[in-house]
Amino acid sequence: xxxxxxxxxxxxxAGGSLRLSCAAxxxxxxxxxMGWFRQTPGKERExxxxxxxxxxxxxxxxxVKGRFTxxxxxxxxxxxxxxxxxxxxxxxxxxxxxxxxxxxxxxxYDFWGQGTQVTVSS
Numbered sequence: 001x002x003x004x005x006x007x008x009x010x011x012x013x014a015g016g017s018l019r020l021s022c023a024a025x026x027x028x029x030x031x032x033x034m035g036w037f038r039q040t041p042g043k044e045r046e047x048x049x050x051x052x053x054x055x056x057x058x059x060x061x062x063x064v065k066g067r068f069t070x071x072x073x074x075x076x077x078x079x080x081x082x083x084x085x086x087x088x089x090x091x092x093x094x095x096x097x098x099x100x101x102x103x104x105x106x107x108x109y110d111f112w113g114q115g116t117q118v119t120v121s122s
């Protein structure tokens with residue numbers, strides 16, 4: 001089992017920055033990849049970014065490329081999502097997830113956090 005707890009969400013003005021954290025516990029060593037997803041009411045869950053625990057290679061959705069950065073601290077079992085130049089369309093509940101293989105699709109992730117709300121005002 002893996003437990004994931006997100007934090008760092010909040011209200012920010014357009015152009016501002018936030019850093020989300022995802023603290024992982026349990027059998028996290030069995031997970032190969034960590035991802036961030038987001039969802040707004042009435043819309044499907046959207047992939048944002050992913051990172052390998054080992055090696056640190058990353059992948060980003062086109063909508064956030066150049067503005068968001070995913071990183072990890074293996075010693076703290078924590079994954080971060082640094083969000084810069086935020087736009088109102090980034091408003092969503094952001095979820096952290098863990099997968100046993102490298103994955104970019106939500107269905108490939110088998111452990112999820114409870115989510116943290118990010119609201120960007122115009």
